[in-house]
Amino acid sequence: MKKARSIKKPGVNIDMTPLVDVIMLLLTFFMLVATFKVESTEAIEITLPESAVTDTTKLPEKDIMTMTLTKNGDVFVDVDNFKVREKVFGDALGLGIFHPDSTGKTEYEQTGLVMGKPIKRKMVVMNREQFEKALKELRLELKNQTGGKSDFRLVIKGDSESDYAIMEDLMDIFKATRNTRFALVTEIRSSEPK
Protein backbone atom coordinates (compact mmCIF):
# COMPACT_ATOMS: atom_id res chain seq x y z
CA MET A 1 0.00 0.00 0.00
CA LYS A 2 2.82 2.40 0.86
CA LYS A 3 4.37 1.79 -2.46
CA ALA A 4 1.15 2.51 -4.28
CA ARG A 5 0.82 5.89 -2.50
CA SER A 6 4.29 7.05 -3.35
CA ILE A 7 3.65 6.40 -6.98
CA LYS A 8 0.38 8.27 -6.91
CA LYS A 9 1.76 11.45 -5.24
CA PRO A 10 5.24 12.15 -6.48
CA GLY A 11 5.94 15.74 -5.26
CA VAL A 12 5.39 17.32 -1.83
CA ASN A 13 2.31 19.48 -1.63
CA ILE A 14 2.61 22.41 0.77
CA ASP A 15 -0.65 23.99 1.79
CA MET A 16 -0.15 27.69 1.16
CA THR A 17 -3.49 28.87 2.53
CA PRO A 18 -2.22 29.99 6.00
CA LEU A 19 0.72 31.73 4.36
CA VAL A 20 -1.60 33.58 2.01
CA ASP A 21 -3.80 34.51 4.94
CA VAL A 22 -0.97 36.10 6.86
CA ILE A 23 0.40 37.88 3.82
CA MET A 24 -3.03 39.24 2.97
CA LEU A 25 -3.34 40.58 6.50
CA LEU A 26 0.05 42.29 6.27
CA LEU A 27 -0.84 43.65 2.86
CA THR A 28 -4.09 45.23 4.01
CA PHE A 29 -2.30 46.69 7.02
CA PHE A 30 0.40 48.35 4.96
CA MET A 31 -2.07 49.53 2.34
CA LEU A 32 -4.15 51.26 4.98
CA VAL A 33 -1.17 52.88 6.65
CA ALA A 34 0.17 54.04 3.31
CA THR A 35 -3.09 55.59 2.16
CA PHE A 36 -3.53 57.50 5.41
CA LYS A 37 -0.20 59.17 4.92
CA VAL A 38 -0.91 60.02 1.31
CA GLU A 39 -4.29 61.46 2.19
CA SER A 40 -2.98 63.97 4.69
CA THR A 41 -0.61 65.62 2.26
CA GLU A 42 -2.78 65.06 -0.76
CA ALA A 43 -2.04 67.20 -3.80
CA ILE A 44 0.20 69.71 -2.06
CA GLU A 45 3.68 68.83 -3.13
CA ILE A 46 6.41 70.23 -0.98
CA THR A 47 10.00 69.38 -0.21
CA LEU A 48 10.53 69.08 3.50
CA PRO A 49 13.75 70.44 4.92
CA GLU A 50 16.20 67.95 6.35
CA SER A 51 17.36 67.82 9.92
CA ALA A 52 19.52 65.54 11.99
CA VAL A 53 17.84 65.92 15.37
CA THR A 54 19.23 63.21 17.55
CA ASP A 55 16.15 62.46 19.61
CA THR A 56 13.92 61.16 16.88
CA THR A 57 10.49 62.33 17.81
CA LYS A 58 7.95 60.90 15.43
CA LEU A 59 4.89 62.56 14.07
CA PRO A 60 1.85 61.84 16.25
CA GLU A 61 -0.64 59.36 14.79
CA LYS A 62 -3.87 61.29 15.05
CA ASP A 63 -5.44 64.58 16.08
CA ILE A 64 -3.03 66.68 14.12
CA MET A 65 -3.62 70.07 12.65
CA THR A 66 -1.30 70.56 9.74
CA MET A 67 -0.13 73.85 8.34
CA THR A 68 1.51 73.39 4.98
CA LEU A 69 3.64 76.28 3.76
CA THR A 70 4.33 76.42 0.06
CA LYS A 71 6.99 78.40 -1.74
CA ASN A 72 4.29 80.66 -3.14
CA GLY A 73 3.75 81.97 0.35
CA ASP A 74 0.43 80.21 0.96
CA VAL A 75 -0.56 78.42 4.12
CA PHE A 76 -2.88 75.41 3.96
CA VAL A 77 -4.77 74.44 7.08
CA ASP A 78 -5.95 70.89 7.42
CA VAL A 79 -7.02 68.53 10.17
CA ASP A 80 -7.24 64.75 10.15
CA ASN A 81 -10.80 64.62 11.41
CA PHE A 82 -13.60 64.47 8.83
CA LYS A 83 -16.33 65.66 11.15
CA VAL A 84 -14.38 68.68 12.34
CA ARG A 85 -13.60 69.59 8.75
CA GLU A 86 -17.24 69.27 7.83
CA LYS A 87 -18.26 71.67 10.60
CA VAL A 88 -15.57 74.29 10.16
CA PHE A 89 -14.91 74.21 6.43
CA GLY A 90 -18.42 73.15 5.42
CA ASP A 91 -17.17 70.05 3.62
CA ALA A 92 -15.72 66.76 4.80
CA LEU A 93 -12.85 67.29 2.37
CA GLY A 94 -12.50 71.01 2.94
CA LEU A 95 -9.08 72.62 3.06
CA GLY A 96 -8.34 76.08 4.38
CA ILE A 97 -5.99 78.37 2.51
CA PHE A 98 -4.52 81.58 3.79
CA HIS A 99 -1.98 84.05 2.45
CA PRO A 100 -0.15 85.80 5.32
CA ASP A 101 1.23 88.50 3.04
CA SER A 102 -1.84 90.73 2.77
CA THR A 103 -0.46 92.53 -0.28
CA GLY A 104 -0.67 89.40 -2.40
CA LYS A 105 -3.19 86.73 -3.21
CA THR A 106 -3.08 82.98 -2.91
CA GLU A 107 -2.02 80.93 -5.87
CA TYR A 108 -5.42 79.29 -5.75
CA GLU A 109 -7.24 82.61 -6.15
CA GLN A 110 -5.02 83.58 -9.04
CA THR A 111 -4.91 80.38 -11.04
CA GLY A 112 -7.24 77.90 -9.36
CA LEU A 113 -4.29 75.58 -8.93
CA VAL A 114 -2.33 74.36 -5.94
CA MET A 115 1.41 74.05 -6.55
CA GLY A 116 0.65 74.05 -10.26
CA LYS A 117 -1.86 71.24 -10.06
CA PRO A 118 -5.65 71.18 -9.95
CA ILE A 119 -7.11 70.21 -6.61
CA LYS A 120 -10.25 68.19 -6.01
CA ARG A 121 -10.89 69.32 -2.46
CA LYS A 122 -13.13 72.21 -1.54
CA MET A 123 -10.96 75.22 -0.86
CA VAL A 124 -11.83 77.78 1.78
CA VAL A 125 -9.96 81.02 1.20
CA MET A 126 -9.41 82.93 4.43
CA ASN A 127 -8.06 86.29 5.45
CA ARG A 128 -6.13 86.78 8.65
CA GLU A 129 -9.19 87.26 10.84
CA GLN A 130 -10.93 84.21 9.42
CA PHE A 131 -7.73 82.21 9.79
CA GLU A 132 -7.45 83.08 13.47
CA LYS A 133 -11.11 82.26 13.95
CA ALA A 134 -10.74 78.95 12.14
CA LEU A 135 -7.80 78.00 14.40
CA LYS A 136 -10.00 78.47 17.44
CA GLU A 137 -13.02 76.78 15.91
CA LEU A 138 -11.10 73.70 14.82
CA ARG A 139 -9.84 73.12 18.34
CA LEU A 140 -13.21 73.85 19.89
CA GLU A 141 -15.01 71.51 17.51
CA LEU A 142 -12.72 68.58 18.30
CA LYS A 143 -13.18 69.22 22.00
CA ASN A 144 -16.95 69.24 21.54
CA GLN A 145 -16.89 65.97 19.70
CA THR A 146 -14.62 64.13 22.06
CA GLY A 147 -15.96 65.70 25.23
CA GLY A 148 -12.78 67.68 25.81
CA LYS A 149 -10.61 64.57 25.80
CA SER A 150 -8.41 65.33 22.84
CA ASP A 151 -6.81 68.38 21.39
CA PHE A 152 -5.06 68.97 18.10
CA ARG A 153 -1.29 68.89 17.91
CA LEU A 154 -0.11 71.73 15.73
CA VAL A 155 2.30 70.59 13.09
CA ILE A 156 4.05 72.69 10.46
CA LYS A 157 5.14 71.32 7.14
CA GLY A 158 7.15 73.93 5.40
CA ASP A 159 8.65 73.78 1.95
CA SER A 160 12.40 74.26 2.33
CA GLU A 161 12.28 76.87 -0.44
CA SER A 162 9.60 78.99 1.19
CA ASP A 163 10.51 82.31 2.79
CA TYR A 164 11.03 82.66 6.50
CA ALA A 165 8.60 85.59 6.30
CA ILE A 166 5.60 83.20 6.29
CA MET A 167 6.95 81.47 9.37
CA GLU A 168 7.48 84.78 11.14
CA ASP A 169 3.93 85.91 10.34
CA LEU A 170 2.56 82.55 11.42
CA MET A 171 4.45 82.66 14.70
CA ASP A 172 2.95 86.09 15.37
CA ILE A 173 -0.50 84.65 14.81
CA PHE A 174 0.26 81.61 16.97
CA LYS A 175 1.39 83.88 19.79
CA ALA A 176 -1.74 85.99 19.49
CA THR A 177 -4.01 82.93 19.44
CA ARG A 178 -2.10 81.09 22.18
CA ASN A 179 -1.01 78.26 19.95
CA THR A 180 2.43 78.37 21.43
CA ARG A 181 3.34 74.71 21.12
CA PHE A 182 3.97 73.39 17.69
CA ALA A 183 6.28 71.10 15.81
CA LEU A 184 8.16 71.41 12.56
CA VAL A 185 8.11 68.36 10.34
CA THR A 186 11.44 67.48 8.82
CA GLU A 187 12.95 64.69 6.86
CA ILE A 188 15.75 62.70 8.43
CA ARG A 189 19.02 63.91 7.00
CA SER A 190 20.72 61.15 5.14
CA SER A 191 24.04 62.88 4.52
CA GLU A 192 25.99 65.69 6.11
CA PRO A 193 25.15 69.17 4.82
CA LYS A 194 27.41 70.77 2.26
Added chain:
Amino acid sequence: MAGGGFDAPDSGSSGLHKQKKYKKGKKVGVRIDMTPMVDVIMLLLTFFILTTTLNTPQIMQINLPKGDESDKVKVDMGDVIYIRVSDKGNAYFSRGLSDGTEAPPEKVEFSNMKAKIESIYAQNPKLLILLKFDRKMKYSMMVDVLDEINKAAIEKRYSFLKMEDADKEIVKNAGG
Protein backbone atom coordinates in the same frame (compact mmCIF):
# COMPACT_ATOMS: atom_id res chain seq x y z
CA MET B 1 -4.79 2.31 -10.47
CA ALA B 2 -7.55 3.19 -8.04
CA GLY B 3 -5.36 3.81 -4.99
CA GLY B 4 -6.08 3.71 -1.26
CA GLY B 5 -9.79 3.13 -1.21
CA PHE B 6 -9.50 -0.05 -3.09
CA ASP B 7 -7.51 -2.13 -0.64
CA ALA B 8 -8.63 -0.67 2.69
CA PRO B 9 -11.18 -3.26 3.59
CA ASP B 10 -11.13 -3.85 7.36
CA SER B 11 -12.89 -1.08 9.25
CA GLY B 12 -16.45 -0.63 8.18
CA SER B 13 -16.76 3.03 9.11
CA SER B 14 -19.22 5.19 7.26
CA GLY B 15 -16.46 7.65 6.35
CA LEU B 16 -14.73 5.08 4.35
CA HIS B 17 -17.93 4.26 2.64
CA LYS B 18 -18.31 7.75 1.40
CA GLN B 19 -14.75 7.87 0.21
CA LYS B 20 -15.34 4.82 -1.81
CA LYS B 21 -18.30 6.43 -3.45
CA TYR B 22 -16.31 9.51 -4.41
CA LYS B 23 -13.47 7.56 -5.85
CA LYS B 24 -15.84 5.81 -8.11
CA GLY B 25 -16.64 9.12 -9.81
CA LYS B 26 -13.75 11.40 -10.60
CA LYS B 27 -10.95 13.17 -8.74
CA VAL B 28 -11.79 14.78 -5.40
CA GLY B 29 -12.00 18.61 -5.32
CA VAL B 30 -10.17 21.12 -7.46
CA ARG B 31 -6.63 22.06 -6.64
CA ILE B 32 -5.79 25.71 -7.36
CA ASP B 33 -2.17 26.55 -7.74
CA MET B 34 -1.67 29.57 -5.50
CA THR B 35 1.95 30.25 -6.38
CA PRO B 36 1.36 33.09 -8.89
CA MET B 37 -1.08 34.74 -6.51
CA VAL B 38 1.41 34.56 -3.66
CA ASP B 39 4.05 36.00 -5.97
CA VAL B 40 1.92 39.00 -6.81
CA ILE B 41 0.89 39.57 -3.21
CA MET B 42 4.48 39.35 -2.04
CA LEU B 43 5.42 41.97 -4.63
CA LEU B 44 2.65 44.31 -3.46
CA LEU B 45 3.65 43.71 0.13
CA THR B 46 7.28 44.62 -0.42
CA PHE B 47 6.16 47.69 -2.36
CA PHE B 48 3.97 48.95 0.47
CA ILE B 49 6.52 48.13 3.15
CA LEU B 50 9.17 50.08 1.30
CA THR B 51 7.04 53.11 0.52
CA THR B 52 5.80 53.47 4.07
CA THR B 53 9.09 53.09 5.89
CA LEU B 54 11.19 55.19 3.53
CA ASN B 55 9.13 58.26 4.21
CA THR B 56 9.12 58.64 7.97
CA PRO B 57 9.05 62.29 8.88
CA GLN B 58 10.27 63.44 12.23
CA ILE B 59 9.35 66.50 14.17
CA MET B 60 11.12 69.32 15.91
CA GLN B 61 9.20 70.57 18.91
CA ILE B 62 9.07 74.33 19.43
CA ASN B 63 7.53 76.23 22.29
CA LEU B 64 6.87 79.90 21.91
CA PRO B 65 6.49 82.06 24.98
CA LYS B 66 2.90 82.94 25.79
CA GLY B 67 2.08 86.39 24.56
CA ASP B 68 1.27 87.84 27.97
CA GLU B 69 2.87 91.13 28.87
CA SER B 70 3.17 89.95 32.48
CA ASP B 71 5.43 87.10 31.39
CA LYS B 72 8.18 89.44 30.39
CA VAL B 73 11.47 88.25 31.77
CA LYS B 74 14.38 90.55 32.39
CA VAL B 75 17.60 89.05 31.16
CA ASP B 76 21.10 90.19 31.73
CA MET B 77 22.64 91.23 28.42
CA GLY B 78 25.76 89.35 29.46
CA ASP B 79 23.89 86.03 29.15
CA VAL B 80 22.62 86.74 25.70
CA ILE B 81 23.91 85.73 22.33
CA TYR B 82 22.37 86.99 19.16
CA ILE B 83 22.32 84.76 16.13
CA ARG B 84 21.47 86.83 13.12
CA VAL B 85 21.01 85.22 9.76
CA SER B 86 21.08 87.40 6.67
CA ASP B 87 18.92 86.96 3.59
CA LYS B 88 21.89 85.30 1.90
CA GLY B 89 21.94 82.67 4.62
CA ASN B 90 25.08 83.79 6.48
CA ALA B 91 24.97 83.42 10.22
CA TYR B 92 26.52 86.00 12.55
CA PHE B 93 27.02 85.48 16.26
CA SER B 94 27.39 88.40 18.58
CA ARG B 95 27.59 88.16 22.32
CA GLY B 96 25.86 90.60 24.56
CA LEU B 97 27.98 92.39 27.11
CA SER B 98 26.79 93.08 30.63
CA ASP B 99 26.96 96.85 30.10
CA GLY B 100 24.03 96.54 27.68
CA THR B 101 25.97 96.68 24.44
CA GLU B 102 27.05 93.80 22.29
CA ALA B 103 30.29 92.55 20.89
CA PRO B 104 30.94 92.92 17.16
CA PRO B 105 29.37 90.20 15.04
CA GLU B 106 31.37 87.20 14.04
CA LYS B 107 30.56 85.09 11.02
CA VAL B 108 30.03 81.43 11.88
CA GLU B 109 29.86 78.65 9.33
CA PHE B 110 27.22 75.97 9.75
CA SER B 111 29.87 73.27 10.00
CA ASN B 112 31.26 74.63 13.28
CA MET B 113 28.12 76.25 14.64
CA LYS B 114 27.47 73.42 17.04
CA ALA B 115 30.97 73.55 18.50
CA LYS B 116 30.76 77.33 18.77
CA ILE B 117 27.46 77.21 20.66
CA GLU B 118 28.83 74.55 22.98
CA SER B 119 31.99 76.54 23.76
CA ILE B 120 29.98 79.68 24.53
CA TYR B 121 27.65 77.64 26.71
CA ALA B 122 30.63 76.23 28.58
CA GLN B 123 31.65 79.78 29.49
CA ASN B 124 28.15 80.81 30.52
CA PRO B 125 25.57 78.13 31.34
CA LYS B 126 22.84 80.74 31.69
CA LEU B 127 23.07 81.33 27.96
CA LEU B 128 19.99 82.57 26.16
CA ILE B 129 20.02 82.43 22.39
CA LEU B 130 18.12 85.14 20.56
CA LEU B 131 17.40 84.33 16.96
CA LYS B 132 16.93 87.05 14.42
CA PHE B 133 16.16 85.81 10.97
CA ASP B 134 15.80 87.95 7.89
CA ARG B 135 12.34 87.68 6.37
CA LYS B 136 13.78 86.97 2.95
CA MET B 137 15.72 84.01 4.27
CA LYS B 138 14.66 80.50 3.31
CA TYR B 139 12.64 78.41 5.71
CA SER B 140 15.17 75.59 5.46
CA MET B 141 17.83 77.90 6.92
CA MET B 142 15.74 78.30 10.03
CA VAL B 143 15.43 74.55 10.35
CA ASP B 144 19.19 74.22 9.88
CA VAL B 145 19.96 76.73 12.63
CA LEU B 146 17.48 75.12 15.02
CA ASP B 147 18.97 71.77 14.16
CA GLU B 148 22.46 72.97 15.09
CA ILE B 149 21.12 74.30 18.40
CA ASN B 150 19.31 71.03 19.06
CA LYS B 151 22.42 69.03 18.24
CA ALA B 152 24.53 71.01 20.67
CA ALA B 153 24.71 69.45 24.11
CA ILE B 154 23.31 72.42 25.99
CA GLU B 155 20.21 73.37 27.86
CA LYS B 156 18.16 74.79 25.03
CA ARG B 157 16.91 78.24 25.70
CA TYR B 158 16.19 80.19 22.59
CA SER B 159 13.67 82.67 21.44
CA PHE B 160 12.67 84.30 18.17
CA LEU B 161 12.93 88.02 17.68
CA LYS B 162 12.09 90.23 14.75
CA MET B 163 14.96 91.41 12.63
CA GLU B 164 14.82 95.18 12.80
CA ASP B 165 16.51 97.63 10.46
CA ALA B 166 19.29 98.10 13.02
CA ASP B 167 19.98 94.36 12.90
CA LYS B 168 20.05 94.41 9.13
CA GLU B 169 22.57 97.23 9.32
CA ILE B 170 24.79 95.20 11.66
CA VAL B 171 24.64 92.20 9.36
CA LYS B 172 25.28 94.35 6.31
CA ASN B 173 28.33 95.95 7.86
CA ALA B 174 29.66 92.55 8.79
CA GLY B 175 29.51 91.36 5.20
CA GLY B 176 25.83 90.56 4.46
